[in-house]
Amino acid sequence: MDQDGGTPILSVAGMRATIRLNRPSVHNRIEPEDLRTLIAHFAAIDADPAIRVVIITGTGRSFSSGYHLGDLASRPAAEVTGEASFEQMLEKLENLRAPVICRLNGGVYGGSTDLALCCDFRIGVDTAEMFMPAARLGLHYYPSGMVRYVSRLGLNAAKKLFLTAEKIAAPEMLAIGYLTEMVPASELDARVDALADRLAAMAPLAVQGVKRSLNEIARGQFDVPAALLRAKESQASEDLREGLAAFREKRVPVFKGR
Structure with missing residues (x-):
């Protein structure tokens, strides 16, 4: 088995679908091949009318370290164009028919901060942290991601996160509206389950x-x-x-x- 795990895993139980990012040794970094897998998972969810709620989470201690940018300089258009770009994958996530809960089991970084913003609810552990390093890397972010940041978090928070690349901890994530709810790790599953059950009953x-x-x-x-x-x-x-x-x-x- 690949020590990095593999592509994201989809499981369905009754009215609930769960997608689990599955590369724990690299903090669930999203690889280019994961984009097609995620898009296929979203299509399967939308095609099943029995599914009323979706949960996205990570394997291990982190939610996700973001999209793999290692060779971005050699593929300058990869993030915003192409048949299965990162931006296109997030657009499909945001437009999923059923409501989506992001189960933030740990830190969330880079492009995965936008992945979480595509979800309708974000319940995170009180030890979570986040940062958006685009400016520090010399990258101008793609348009839809900036729209989500501003519309969800407000202009001041978006400027702080994008322009300073400053890391913030869970209490501030809650204060700016990034987290819907902050909980101790011991309560994470119970709170996610309670919200999922409530949404499925609507x-x-x-x-x-x-x-x-x-x-x-x-x-x-x-x-x-x-x-x-x-x-x-x-x-x-x-x-x-x-x-x-x-x-x-x-x-x-x-x-x-x-």
């Missing part, structure tokens, strides 16, 4: 539609007619009738995604 058509609309708003690309169409479709859904009936009858709703 009406999937409503959750997925609202997620898409909110992401469009954050990018400044809100498609109002499409959002209104999704709203009308939800009003005609079996799930809405079930939700209203459950509310009246004071019971837990059972949604079927239709």
Whole structure:
């Protein structure tokens, strides 16, 4: 077996899909061959209507040390162009149908900080840390990543992280909104499970539609007619009738995604 592990692993259990980055000896660095694997995993998840929540995590002590930039000087367009670029992979992650929880089991660095921002929730251990070294390396970041940083964290935090390449610890990650929740390592799995169970119990058509609309708003690309169409479709859904009936009858709703 390769001592560095291998490509990311996808597992599915009921309504939950889990993707685990799997190169612990290099802190789950994302290699070029991992991009196609991740894109294939995302396609498989979107093709399975039974999946209502996705978890992304890392193997070992770190979440991820980012994308492998070792030979970037010899491939200057690799990060933003091509059939399976890092930016394209992140776009597909951000646009996954189901909500995504990033289980930050440790430090997150470089491009993987943007990978985590593509997720809808980030629950991290209180020993986590992050930094964005692009400027220190002489790299101007790709456009969609900068948009995510500013829209999720605000201009001041984005400037600090991008322009100084300063490392920040979990409490500051929580304060700037990078972390949705900060927990001791002993509580990480319980908190991720609780959020995953809650998301899976929601009406999937409503959750997925609202997620898409909110992401469009954050990018400044809100498609109002499409959002209104999704709203009308939800009003005609079996799930809405079930939700209203459950509310009246004071019971837990059972949604079927239709």
